[in-house]
Amino acid sequence: MIELHGVSVAFGDGAQLRWVLDDISVVLCEQRIGIIGANGSGKSSLARLLNGLLLPTSGTVSVDGFDTKRDGREVRRRVGFCFTDPDSQIIMPTVGEDVAFGLGRRGLSKAEIAARTADALEQVGLADRADHPAHLLSGGQKQLLALAAVLVTEPSILVLDEPTTLLDLRNSRAIAARIARLPQQVVLVTHDLDLLRTFDRALVVHDGRIHFDGSPSDAIAAYRAAIDADGAL
C-alpha cells in the first residue's frame, strides 16, 4: 500500500522556484491504478515519488509503512519503476545479461541468477531471446525487456511511466496483455486511455493536483471536461 500525505513538490529555487505538485493526499491500494492528465500536469513527478526517485519537498510518501525519505532502500525493493524510454534502462549487451544485472550484489548463486533471469524473460515472452543483442530488439521488445529487468527483482508494486508511448498498436497491445497478467499491484501513467478499461481506479492529475479520483470511465470523462474547460481543444 502506498500512502501520500500532504505531498508537494517544487523544482528550482529563489525566483526560479516552481511548484509542480500541490498538497496531494491519497492512499493507493487497488491492484490496477491509472494516472492520466495533460502534458506537464505532474503525472511523472507523481509516479517518481512512489519509489523515491523523487522526494517530496513537503509531506510524506510511504510504501508498506516505509518512508521514501528515510527508508529508500526498503522502498526501492518493493517498488519497481519502468521509464518511458527503455533505452535509458538497458545497460548490458545481451537480453539475458541485462535482466541478470538487476540481481547483482544480492549474494545469489549463478544458478539462482540464471533461473530467475529465465523466469523473468518467460513472463514477458522473451525466453527465446536471452542471447540476443539488447540494442537490436524492436521498440516493443525493448519495453518488454525493461519490464523483465524490473520483474526479476521481484517488486511487489510496479510503477510504469507511459510504457506504450513509443509503440505501435501491436506492441502496445502486447505490453498491455503482459501488464494485465502481472500478479503485482500496478500504477500506470499513460496517455493511452484504452489501457485503463480494465483498471480498478484512475487518478486525473491537473495543474499539479488530483483533479479526479474514481473509476476509469468517470476519470476519462473528468479529464475530457477539464481539457474542455481550459479551452485547450
Ligand SMILES: Nc1ncnc2c1ncn2[C@@H]1O[C@H](COP(=O)(O)OP(=O)(O)OP(=O)(O)O)[C@@H](O)[C@H]1O
Ligand atoms: N527535474 C525537473 N526539474 C525542473 N522541472 C521539472 C523537473 N521534472 C519535471 N519538471 C516540471 O514539472 C512539471 C510536471 O512534469 P511531469 O513530467 O511530472 O509532467 P507529466 O504530466 O508527466 O507530463 P508529460 O505527459 O508531458 O510526460 C513540468 O512543467 C516539468 O517541466
